Amino acid sequence: MKSKTSSTWTVAQSEELYGFKRWGAGHFGVDSSGFVNIEPCSDGRSIRIMDVIDEAVSMGLKAPVVIRFQDLLRHRVVQLNELFRKAIKEEGYKGDYRGVFPIKVNQLREVVDEIMAAGKDYNYGLEAGSKPELMIVLALHENNNRLIICNGYKDHDYIRLALLGRKLGKRIILVVEQLSEIDDIIRISAETGVKPMIGFRVKLQTRGEGKWAMSTGDNAKFGLNTAEILFASEKLKAAKLSQSLRLLHFHIGSQVPNIITVKNAVIEASRFYCQLSKMGFPMGYLDVGGGLGVDYDGSRTNFESSMNYSIEEYARDVVHNIKEICREAGVPVPDIVSESGRAVVAPHSLLVFEVFERINKRESLGKQHQPKEKHKVVTDLEVLLKNKQKQGRLERYHNAVQKKEEAISLFNLGYLDLGNRAAAEQLFWRICEQLAKESRDTGYQPEELRELHQLLADQYVCNFSVFQSLLDHWALGQLFPITPLHRLNEKPTVNAVLVDITCDSDGEISRFVDLQDTKDYLNLHPLNGKPYYLGVFLTGAYQDIMGDLHNLFGRVNEVHVFLESDEPNGFYIEEALAGSRIADVIEGVQYQQEELCRRMKAQIDAATRKDMVKPREGVRLLELYESQMLNKTYLNINQSGPSKRKSTA
Ligand SMILES: *Cc1c(COP(=O)(O)O)cnc(C)c1O
Numbered sequence: 001m002k003s004k005t006s007s008t009w010t011v012a013q014s015e016e017l018y019g020f021k022r023w024g025a026g027h028f029g030v031d032s033s034g035f036v037n038i039e040p041c042s043d044g045r046s047i048r049i050m051d052v053i054d055e056a057v058s059m060g061l062k063a064p065v066v067i068r069f070q071d072l073l074r075h076r077v078v079q080l081n082e083l084f085r086k087a088i089k090e091e092g093y094k095g096d097y098r099g100v101f102p103i104k105v106n107q108l109r110e111v112v113d114e115i116m117a118a119g120k121d122y123n124y125g126l127e128a129g130s131k132p133e134l135m136i137v138l139a140l141h142e143n144n145n146r147l148i149i150c151n152g153y154k155d156h157d158y159i160r161l162a163l164l165g166r167k168l169g170k171r172i173i174l175v176v177e178q179l180s181e182i183d184d185i186i187r188i189s190a191e192t193g194v195k196p197m198i199g200f201r202v203k204l205q206t207r208g209e210g211k212w213a214m215s216t217g218d219n220a221k222f223g224l225n226t227a228e229i230l231f232a233s234e235k236l237k238a239a240k241l242s243q244s245l246r247l248l249h250f251h252i253g254s255q256v257p258n259i260i261t262v263k264n265a266v267i268e269a270s271r272f273y274c275q276l277s278k279m280g281f282p283m284g285y286l287d288v289g290g291g292l293g294v295d296y297d298g299s300r301t302n303f304e305s306s307m308n309y310s311i312e313e314y315a316r317d318v319v320h321n322i323k324e325i326c327r328e329a330g331v332p333v334p335d336i337v338s339e340s341g342r343a344v345v346a347p348h349s350l351l352v353f354e355v356f357e358r359i360n361k362r363e364s365l366g367k368q369h370q371p372k373e374k375h376k377v378v379t380d381l382e383v384l385l386k387n388k389q390k391q392g393r394l395e396r397y398h399n400a401v402q403k404k405e406e407a408i409s410l411f412n413l414g415y416l417d418l419g420n421r422a423a424a425e426q427l428f429w430r431i432c433e434q435l436a437k438e439s440r441d442t443g444y445q446p447e448e449l450r451e452l453h454q455l456l457a458d459q460y461v462c463n464f465s466v467f468q469s470l471l472d473h474w475a476l477g478q479l480f481p482i483t484p485l486h487r488l489n490e491k492p493t494v495n496a497v498l499v500d501i502t503c504d505s506d507g508e509i510s511r512f513v514d515l516q517d518t519k520d521y522l523n524l525h526p527l528n529g530k531p532y533y534l535g536v537f538l539t540g541a542y543q544d545i546m547g548d549l550h551n552l553f554g555r556v557n558e559v560h561v562f563l564e565s566d567e568p569n570g571f572y573i574e575e576a577l578a579g580s581r582i583a584d585v586i587e588g589v590q591y592q593q594e595e596l597c598r599r600m601k602a603q604i605d606a607a608t609r610k611d612m613v614k615p616r617e618g619v620r621l622l623e624l625y626e627s628q629m630l631n632k633t634y635l636n637i638n639q640s641g642p643s644k645r646k647s648t649a
Contacts, residue, residue, distance in 0.1 A: 009490060011030045019298045019515065022515070023538070027347065031046075034488035034489030035049070037049065040070075040072035040563055041075050045563050047570050050533070051569040052573070056557065059576055062354075064351065064353040064469065065556055066559075067559055068110070068111070069348050070114050070561065076343070077101075077122075081124060083315045084097035087315040087316040088319055090316070096123075097335070098285070098337050099119070100338075106540060116140060119146075123143070123145040124146065125149070126141060131161065133152075144171055145171070147285075148170055151222075154174070154181050156188060159196075166195070167194055173199045173285070175198075175201050176200050182232045196241070199248065200233075201223040202224060205268065206261065208252045210254075210304045211254075211476050229272070242281055245276065245283065247283070247337070248272055248334075250265060250287070250288065253291055254291055254342055255342060256293055257308065259309035262288075265288075266322060273334060274326060278329070286336055288339075289338070292340040294342055294347070294538055295307050297513035298515070305478060318336060342541040346538045347537075349539055350539055351464070351536040352535050352536075353462045353463050353464035353534060354637055355462050355463075355524075355534060356462070359459040359460075362429045372419065377403055377420070377424055378427065381407075381431070384400055384403065385431050385434065393449060396431065404424060407421060407424035407425075435449065436452045454521055456495065459499050460497070462501070464501070464553075467550035468549065469536075470539070472546070474506060482513075482537070484524060484535075494523070494526050495523060496524045497509065502550050531637075552589070554579060554580025555580045556579045558579070560574050561573055600626075604621055604622050
């Protein structure tokens, strides 16, 4: 790699470094002024993300903020449906595609509404996995050509709700996940006189790869094994409900990285489908579940955060394999249902937060400390630093680690004073820095030396909570692309890991996407006293809904953006949702705002009586307390100022 200096750094280099073209599916890029742009429809109309942030700030919605690009959401729905149509046409397939959106992936009203509107011409339906979800789905669903698929564990009320939908003429299919449900469905159907539409979820033997591989196989939580399928179909026959069995369903788990898994699962499920069809059940639908991946790291591999196939290939494989198996078996092909959630919603939103502090563990040690009387361990480290013997890098590293440990032991035993310990620590870090510098840009790195980069990385403190906004990163180590949203015409000279503002050492991001494997740090710009914004991309699936209130950091602000050529910056914000206020989150854990304020007032009054505070001051203190109730839960950065002072390296 050629050496790069700041003056010759180009936006193209940033684009390459952060991989926009690799993971962005054609929607993300950097403009000539170094700003990240998004092209929601990949049609040349683009929006500078910093413009959206500026506008949101002017509306009082500071970062952290989630930005939704509604046009991109629409684009994905159309794309998925069109690609299935294309595959059906090319394969000469005699059935239709009837996708459904599984709302557990993002139940937000605006998201579901947009998907429904975008899917109108495709009869794109909805999937529910619980009673509350079904309540939403039943009410939002219109046009009885769209399917409703009911998954998840079901009690009697769930089944009654689904039958209510049947009564209204909806194509609502109850998918039997476990044997006991079949008896309930039969009984409640008899009670209510409503004929259900029923599907079986089959427990396939095909095993996936990736984080959700446990969704199939004998130990899967859901689905019927072969014997149970036979048993359930006999029960249906006995209850004279044979005509109700319409669908076969499987779900091999989310984010399937390898297309081979999809092929195998589709083949196995198609065999089940054909057998049931030959047993005389009407069938008609084969539901291939979710699992269509998102290439979070852009590597196009079967790595868990990636996928080695495109949506187009996925659609073609599903259609082709079902067609072939049905042809062999002499069974008419089914309409194809898929339940892709992640792939539909992940790209449309991003989380934006601000870095407000840089922690450099070596900087705080200051200049080389000179103890009055140097201990031998310190002079040994000095010799290592000078490296007159020209030792190899790994050997120097091991020696430095050993000397540092020796220094700590000596300190603990009382043989080393503070000055010598400080000097030893400083020397150790200087040796590490030296080793890291020498290793830049060369090929193979021994593991210990590679880890040096993380050891030496600075911490950038960011105003957000991993637990609220990026739960899958914390819980599953899922990776998301993260980049600065501006200054991409400057060389990023700082290696940093990101830490959040929760009081939890797990609240950090220290693994990042990289083309080869993963990276332990992110290349970022030195803080310069002005706001510095980072974007976490592809966060539209699952993250919105699974966040928790660790440290009572609540929902972040949110803006919904639409393309609009008549507007100066090519977009407008249609809806802005203010994030949680402090009063909201504390009421969620059973404290009443009024009561807390009353208690504070009583304490301030008592302090005033004892003359600990002056009356006028007391009034101000109470005002401060009360006004905070209405503030957001995150830091109000532009008012508190450590970042503005402590800026550069
Ligand atoms: C979670 C889930 C989905 C969605 O999966 P994605 O991988 O997000 O597409 C689909 N179907 C079922 C049954 C699910 O549980």
